[in-house]
Amino acid sequence: MCRFAYLRVFLRVYLCSADLFILHRRKQFGLCVKLLTLFKCYKPYPKHKTITLKIDLHSHTTSSDGALTPIELVQRAQQMQVDVLAITDHDTVAGIQVARDYAQSENIAIHIVAGVELSTSWHGFDIHIVGLGLDIQDTEFQQRLTQQLQERDSRAKRICEKLTKCGYPGIYDLALSYADGAQISRNHIAKALVERGAVDKAQQAFSKFLGKNKKAHAAPRWISIEEAIKWIHDAGGRAVLAHPSHYDMTTKWLRRLVAEFSNLGGDAMEITHPNMAADTKRLLQEMMTDNKLMASAGSDFHFPSRFTELGRRLELPETVVPVYHDWTIMNQAPLLNRG
Ligand SMILES: [Zn+2]
Numbered sequence: 001m002c003r004f005a006y007l008r009v010f011l012r013v014y015l016c017s018a019d020l021f022i023l024h025r026r027k028q029f030g031l032c033v034k035l036l037t038l039f040k041c042y043k044p045y046p047k048h049k050t051i052t053l054k055i056d057l058h059s060h061t062t063s064s065d066g067a068l069t070p071i072e073l074v075q076r077a078q079q080m081q082v083d084v085l086a087i088t089d090h091d092t093v094a095g096i097q098v099a100r101d102y103a104q105s106e107n108i109a110i111h112i113v114a115g116v117e118l119s120t121s122w123h124g125f126d127i128h129i130v131g132l133g134l135d136i137q138d139t140e141f142q143q144r145l146t147q148q149l150q151e152r153d154s155r156a157k158r159i160c161e162k163l164t165k166c167g168y169p170g171i172y173d174l175a176l177s178y179a180d181g182a183q184i185s186r187n188h189i190a191k192a193l194v195e196r197g198a199v200d201k202a203q204q205a206f207s208k209f210l211g212k213n214k215k216a217h218a219a220p221r222w223i224s225i226e227e228a229i230k231w232i233h234d235a236g237g238r239a240v241l242a243h244p245s246h247y248d249m250t251t252k253w254l255r256r257l258v259a260e261f262s263n264l265g266g267d268a269m270e271i272t273h274p275n276m277a278a279d280t281k282r283l284l285q286e287m288m289t290d291n292k293l294m295a296s297a298g299s300d301f302h303f304p305s306r307f308t309e310l311g312r313r314l315e316l317p318e319t320v321v322p323v324y325h326d327w328t329i330m331n332q333a334p335l336l337n338r339g
């Protein structure tokens, strides 16, 4: 009988109770693991080569207020080695098929997730809900998006009527030309105001005319968060609370928002963003866990800049459940070409 038999029995019993703990705290128990291995009581788990996919679940194209066309966005995603990209234009899915067709025709190993970003109203705040994994052929969903786009256009007209009273007529038509066939947004109106010389920079258009309580502000009449979640679910998607740290609200209100979003059936929330402070990340992750939501992350890419880039610094912590945890695309071979 091996002279280490008693020691092995002891170590096996110890191992049964401590196995998981050891695996998670291997650094602290490195010596213990070495001992167990030495006495052949413990076979460490093989170290798999982990392949990290670059995933970005929030981006915009010229179909809404992004600067790149769907094709240019795919080209940029390819340059940035993004494997999974969700196109989430405001209230439209018009760019998705174009992007998919292009990726397929050029044999680009990227998966385009069908997404959308719906505007909602909640206690006077504009809250954005991203939908991921949608059936973009769903006719009811398309009709609902048309309704949302009509409200977007109607709001733009209300804003431009106020701008006319401020001495700047014809802004609607000018903004429409900036939109170039896509939906009109306040960014287009801001550009038109710059061209008319009303302001020097687009950002000033918001602080002087378009922002809340400013001369040409028109309160939007968006759908409720509950409706947005229902629309997304009805179209087979998952509802994600977008950029929670970007709303101008106190932590108390943010907690209330996340709790209500979860109670209404929301699935996930974005918990990280490039340039987000570590404290904010911790706070959002805590809110996500408390409300049993899954985690999502996206750059909210609108145009190339030094602040935002497709797929950059969007890694989710290992301890969270990602919104894509059960998506079959995560196991598809073509995506793993990058290695
Ligand atoms: Zn947004």
Ligand SMILES: [Zn+2]
Pocket (backbone or CB within 6 Å): 058, 059, 060, 088, 117, 300
């Ligand atoms: Zn966005």
